[in-house]
Each structure stands twice: as structure tokens, then as C-alpha cells.
Amino acid sequence: MDRKWIKRGIENLKEEFGKENVSKAIDIVKSFEVEIPSWALGPFGGGRFGNYTPPGYAKNIEQKLDDIAFIHSLTGTGIYVATHILWDFSKDGMEGDYDIAVKVKKLCEERGLKLGTVNPTYFLTGSEKGSFISPSESTRRRYIEQTILGGKIAKELGNSILGLWFPDGSLYPGQIDLKAAYIRMKEALIDSYKKIPEEVTTLIEYKVFEPGTYSTTIPDWGTSYLLAKSLGKNAGVLIDLGHHHHGTNIEQIVATLIAEKMMCGFHFNTRYAADDDHAVEPNQEMARIFYELVKGDVITGKHKWAYMIDQASGRENRIHALLHSIDSLQLSLAKAAIVNTEKIEKLRENDEIIFANRLFNDATINADIRPIVAQARIEKGVPVDPVKTYLESGYQEKIENR
Ligand code: PSV
Numbered sequence: 001m002d003r004k005w006i007k008r009g010i011e012n013l014k015e016e017f018g019k020e021n022v023s024k025a026i027d028i029v030k031s032f033e034v035e036i037p038s039w040a041l042g043p044f045g046g047g048r049f050g051n052y053t054p055p056g057y058a059k060n061i062e063q064k065l066d067d068i069a070f071i072h073s074l075t076g077t078g079i080y081v082a083t084h085i086l087w088d089f090s091k092d093g094m095e096g097d098y099d100i101a102v103k104v105k106k107l108c109e110e111r112g113l114k115l116g117t118v119n120p121t122y123f124l125t126g127s128e129k130g131s132f133i134s135p136s137e138s139t140r141r142r143y144i145e146q147t148i149l150g151g152k153i154a155k156e157l158g159n160s161i162l163g164l165w166f167p168d169g170s171l172y173p174g175q176i177d178l179k180a181a182y183i184r185m186k187e188a189l190i191d192s193y194k195k196i197p198e199e200v201t202t203l204i205e206y207k208v209f210e211p212g213t214y215s216t217t218i219p220d221w222g223t224s225y226l227l228a229k230s231l232g233k234n235a236g237v238l239i240d241l242g243h244h245h246h247g248t249n250i251e252q253i254v255a256t257l258i259a260e261k262m263m264c265g266f267h268f269n270t271r272y273a274a275d276d277d278h279a280v281e282p283n284q285e286m287a288r289i290f291y292e293l294v295k296g297d298v299i300t301g302k303h304k305w306a307y308m309i310d311q312a313s314g315r316e317n318r319i320h321a322l323l324h325s326i327d328s329l330q331l332s333l334a335k336a337a338i339v340n341t342e343k344i345e346k347l348r349e350n351d352e353i354i355f356a357n358r359l360f361n362d363a364t365i366n367a368d369i370r371p372i373v374a375q376a377r378i379e380k381g382v383p384v385d386p387v388k389t390y391l392e393s394g395y396q397e398k399i400e401n402r
């Protein structure tokens with residue numbers, strides 16, 4: 001990607017999509033920020049299939065933060081680190097510990113990073129009958145206390161965002177009382193929310209399956225929306241790309257939530273068969289989603305949503321996969337930003353449905369928008385090709401020996 005090629009590409013794009021759209025796309029790519037979760041760098045993956053972890057994976061929080069700081073130095077896409085309470089702030093995997101969170105915040109600061117979204121962990125030891133829907137009062141209480149602690153950490157040490165994902169659900173019809181489960185979930189959420197500081201935004205994530213295979217207590221955005229509404233104005237919906245039935249029109253969910261002025265968050269990843277948690281790919285779905293996010297003005301500014309990469313891959317080299325995700329997000333964002341909505345609207349008025357579709361596809365599928373992303377990186381002062389810079393940097397060799 002030499003400078004001449006970038007310049008020529010920008011000129012061509014301006015000619016086709018309009019000067020303003022191209023400048024807008026460069027600016028929005030420049031300002032897009034996304035949180036990196038600590039767990040994306042860790043030993044996840046493999047499972048019962050060979051127990052493989054790629055060379056150089058991070059073995060402790062210090063190493064995870066080193067890797068996130070390195071990724072930030074190459075991309076400039078944000079200094080916020082998302083954490084999971086029982087993975088990052090706990091001695092025993094059962095209770096959260098405020099003092100450990102203070103230490104992790106300090107470790108972040110030493111590396112020029114900050115604590116981002118705090119995620120209470122509802123799915124480790126003792127959650128086999130659920131967390132907030134557990135029939136055991138003491139189990140529910142333990143998780144409520146962890147949620148309240150999460151709210152305190154989010155406000156005092158983090159960026160005031162709390163992300164809640166519950167593994168609650170069931171494997172077989174008849175196993176649990178679906179209505180009672182929903183009510184327990186709602187009551188425990190209300191109990192927690194009352195003690196979460198006002199400044200904190202509590203985002204409720206939904207997932208249609210896993211670990212529940214027959215039911216999950218919060219299966220879809222509608223249920224998240226209902227629960228968020230019953231909590232109050234500081235609660236919202238958390239969308240994870242991997243958590244829907246196949247073929248779900250996720251951009252329409254986004255459009256609806258923006259129309260309803262709901263505060264939301266987004267977990268990016270790519271899925272094929274299930275919740276695969278693969279690195280993000282710059283496919284058209286991603287561009288269509290970004291189109292709604294750009295149009296809805298929630299990428300930057302006052303109504304900005306909370307963005308995170310939720311990736312936990314098996315085979316892939318961690319840093320390589322995260323840099324690929326960031327690149328894919330920026331490419332998708334650039335595609336979305338150059339769509340000529342005014343022209344599409346004119347076509348709509350004349351009921352030119354195929355032409356409208358073709359014009360949309362010209363931006364979101366056919367255009368080569370890499371020069372926009374490259375230009376944004378030049379203006380930001382980060383490498384034009386972060387993957388290449390990483391491969392040439394010697395960082396990977398270094399971490400394989402740590
Ligand atoms: C659950 O599948 C999820 O998407 C939630 O966001 C969790 O916090 C995360 O993955 C890590 O397990």
C-alpha cells in the first residue's frame with residue numbers, strides 16, 4: 001500500500017461516492033474506538049480437542065495488558081480493556097475482590113491503558129443450575145453481590161459500563177419453570193440495579209442458546225429490552241453478533257433500538273455454525289450493521305454505544321486475530337460511511353428497488369475502500385498496515401519466550 005496508490009484510490013472513491021462521504025468515512029474510521037477484552041489474549045480454546053493454545057498466548061493479567069497495549073500502539077483504536085470479574089479480579093473464582101481490581105487498574109495505567117467494561121461472571125463454579133434463576137437463594141445472593149461489586153468497580157475504577165451475560169436456561173422441556181425463571185431473573189436484576197451507582201450503564205446481553213440448548217432465560221433482544229426497561233433509564237441492550245439464530249437480520253434490530261433511543265452495546269465477532277467467537281471478518285453483514293450505526297449516529301459523540309470485540313479463538317494466534325478483527329471493523333465502517341444515502345432515497349421515491357439495492361452494494365460489497373482506512377491510519381499516526389508491522393516487529397517471537 002504505497003502513498004501513491006492510497007491517493008489514487010481516494011480520488012477514485014471521491015469521484016464515485018462523493019467528496020463529503022469519503023472525508024466523513026476517513027474521519028469516522030479515525031475516531032472509532034473498540035474495547036479489547038482481557039480474555040481474548042488468554043489460554044481459551046482447544047477444550048477437549050487437543051488442548052491446544054497458540055504460541056505466545058498471555059498467561060496472566062500483566063501479559064494480557066502488555067499485548068493489549070501493543071495492539072493499541074499499532075492501531076490507536078482505544079485504551080479500554082474489558083474485564084471479567086471472576087477471571088481478572090478474584091482469588092478463588094467464586095467472589096470478586098475490589099483490591100485486585102485496584103491493582104489491575106494500576107497495571108493498566110502503567111501501560112497507558114484504562115479499565116473498560118466490567119463483566120460480572122455468572123458462569124463458573126456453582127452455576128450449573130443457573131445464576132440469577134438458581135433455585136438456591138444463597139447462589140442468587142452471591143451473584144447479586146458480585147453484580148453490585150461490578151457496579152462499584154465500573155464507577156470507581158472503570159468507564160462506568162457494566163456488561164451482564166447470564167448462562168441461565170435449560171437443556172430439556174420440563175426441566176425448569178420458564179415463567180418462574182424469568183421472574184427470578186427480573187427480581188435479581190432489580191435487586192442488583194437498585195445498588196448500582198447512577199452513573200453506571202448496565203447492558204443486558206442476550207443469547208439464543210448455550211449453555212442452555214432448549215431455553216435460555218434471556219434469548220433475544222426483546223427480552224433484554226423488556227428487562228432493561230423494567231430497570232430504568234441507565235439500563236440497555238447488549239448485542240453480540242454470535243448470539244442469534246442463523247439469518248437473523250441484526251441490522252434491523254440495531255435500527256429498531258436506535259429508533260427507540262435505547263442505550264446499547266455491541267460485541268463483535270464472526271460466527272458460522274454457532275457462537276464461534278472467531279475474529280471479525282469484513283463481510284457485508286458487518287457493513288450493513290455499521291450502516292445503521294453510522295446513520296443512527298451512535299459510533300461517536302454523545303449517544304455513542306459501547307463497542308467491544310468479544311473474541312476467544314481456538315487455533316488462531318491471539319494478536320494476529322485481534323489485529324485482523326480491528327482491520328475488518330475499520331473496513332466495514334468505511335464501506336458503511338460511503339453509502340450514498342441521498343441517492344438511494346431518490347431511487348426509493350421512484351420505487352427503483354433493484355437500483356437502490358445495487359447502489360447500496362456498490363459501497364458495501366464492490367468498492368475497494370482500503371485507501372480510506374489507510375488514509376485514516378496515516379492521519380492518526382499509526383502504521384498503515386498494522387498486521388505487517390506486527391509481523392515485522394519481533395513482538396511475537398518475544399512473547400513466545402516469556
Ligand atoms: C457469552 O457467550 C459471551 O458472549 C458474553 O459476552 C461473555 O461475557 C463472553 O462471551 C465471555 O465468555
Ligand code: MN
Pocket residue numbers: 165205240267310
Ligand atoms: Mn458477548
